[in-house]
Amino acid sequence: MTFNLISFAVLLLIGFGFGQASERRHYRSIKKREEQLAGLAAIASKHPPVDRQYQQYLVCGNVVVASDYFKSFLASLVNILGGRVKSFESLLDRGRREALLRLKEQALQQQATAVFNVKYETVRVGGRVTTIEVLAYGTALVPQSN
Amino acid sequence: MHYENRNPPEGINTSDHSPVREFLRLSLSALVVLIAVGIFLNFSGSLLGGLLPFKAELWITERVDRIMQQAEQESPFADPVGQGSDSASVDPLEQYLQSMTDKVVAALELPEPIVITLHYRDDDVFNAYATLGGHVYLFKGLLKHLPNENALAMLMAHEYSHVGQRHPASSIGGGITMAAGSSLLLGAAAFENRFFSIASALASTRFSRSMETDADEAALAAVNSIYGHVNGADDLFELFTGIRDDNQLDFLDSFFSTHPLDDNRIQRIEEQAAANGWLATGAITPLPAQFLQWLN
Numbered sequence A: 001m002t003f004n005l006i007s008f009a010v011l012l013l014i015g016f017g018f019g020q021a022s023e024r025r026h027y028r029s030i031k032k033r034e035e036q037l038a039g040l041a042a043i044a045s046k047h048p049p050v051d052r053q054y055q056q057y058l059v060c061g062n063v064v065v066a067s068d069y070f071k072s073f074l075a076s077l078v079n080i081l082g083g084r085v086k087s088f089e090s091l092l093d094r095g096r097r098e099a100l101l102r103l104k105e106q107a108l109q110q111q112a113t114a115v116f117n118v119k120y121e122t123v124r125v126g127g128r129v130t131t132i133e134v135l136a137y138g139t140a141l142v143p144q145s146n
Numbered sequence B: 001m002h003y004e005n006r007n008p009p010e011g012i013n014t015s016d017h018s019p020v021r022e023f024l025r026l027s028l029s030a031l032v033v034l035i036a037v038g039i040f041l042n043f044s045g046s047l048l049g050g051l052l053p054f055k056a057e058l059w060i061t062e063r064v065d066r067i068m069q070q071a072e073q074e075s076p077f078a079d080p081v082g083q084g085s086d087s088a089s090v091d092p093l094e095q096y097l098q099s100m101t102d103k104v105v106a107a108l109e110l111p112e113p114i115v116i117t118l119h120y121r122d123d124d125v126f127n128a129y130a131t132l133g134g135h136v137y138l139f140k141g142l143l144k145h146l147p148n149e150n151a152l153a154m155l156m157a158h159e160y161s162h163v164g165q166r167h168p169a170s171s172i173g174g175g176i177t178m179a180a181g182s183s184l185l186l187g188a189a190a191f192e193n194r195f196f197s198i199a200s201a202l203a204s205t206r207f208s209r210s211m212e213t214d215a216d217e218a219a220l221a222a223v224n225s226i227y228g229h230v231n232g233a234d235d236l237f238e239l240f241t242g243i244r245d246d247n248q249l250d251f252l253d254s255f256f257s258t259h260p261l262d263d264n265r266i267q268r269i270e271e272q273a274a275a276n277g278w279l280a281t282g283a284i285t286p287l288p289a290q291f292l293q294w295l296n
């Protein structure tokens, strides 16, 4: 019992320390790359421009983000008491933004000028600590050179 | 047409919150909820346990006894005082304890279906306790320190009053509902660990302060009706204080941790005696001369 409590506290502290640090680091990287990739538009619209002919490719951005023990514990408390799972909001926000960035990086490699019909899928993977996979996919438009 | 992604302002999809404050707020609320649920479970379990007829207690202990003997395990309910296998050579200690038990039970005027089954444990533990089915355990480690028969009568009367007032059933009833509740939270293992070990379930029979006070009260009345005075009854609690001060014996005994402070108990029984006009002085009845030899 005592051992359980101690290991619980240690996991909580590790989760808090490393989890918060890695989240801050991740957000810094996300914001920097969002500015770098701002020129490439990723749009939810299903209707691509008809001004000219485009090659169309499927592009995907995929990321798996783990929460930490601390976040998961907070979430499990919210499960009992109700309310907003604030600790997971940033997790999902990071997941979606990172997935979109990866999608854009892939589109850029194909010389796309825009990505249309962008959609997200989110899946929970893994065991004890909540881990999510976010997949962003869309249709990259590469102007046809003729 | 022109398309672009504008960087969203921060803090719309995420809540700006202090995780530590969130953690404290949630844990404290959860703790409050848990405590409230625990109190409710314990209370309702005790209430239901106390409503069980005494026959149900007997049914449980007899079944446990049979199952354990079939499994060739040592049953805690086996081999009570006064029912030795060899009736020709009845142990003088058992004989004495049984005759004291008869006196105390008569003085307590326990209601009809309640039967006391006394067990003497040749164990150097400073303890005595009562559990389901009227089974009461007296340990050598406590008996050998008793200064006189009045203190022994007080000890017996206290434990037997627990049985008479159905405290073991209440306590175990509360324990079962609490364990069932925690198994919802922690998984079934928590329940099994606690209740599939019979020995631990019995030893973990804990009585509340008010139960102890009630038992003391009934016990003192019984001692008064046996001896015509209550002198010597408080020797039992003096003994606890002395043992505690000597710092020699096992302090973790459940007897200590659950019973009210000795000084308060002594004061309370003095007040009770005064209020009822019971004599605080009178001849102390010694234990039989060979009592200590019998124990060893």
Ligand SMILES: [Zn+2]
Pocket (backbone or CB within 6 Å): B158, B159, B162, B207, B212, B215, B259
């Ligand atoms: Zn007691």
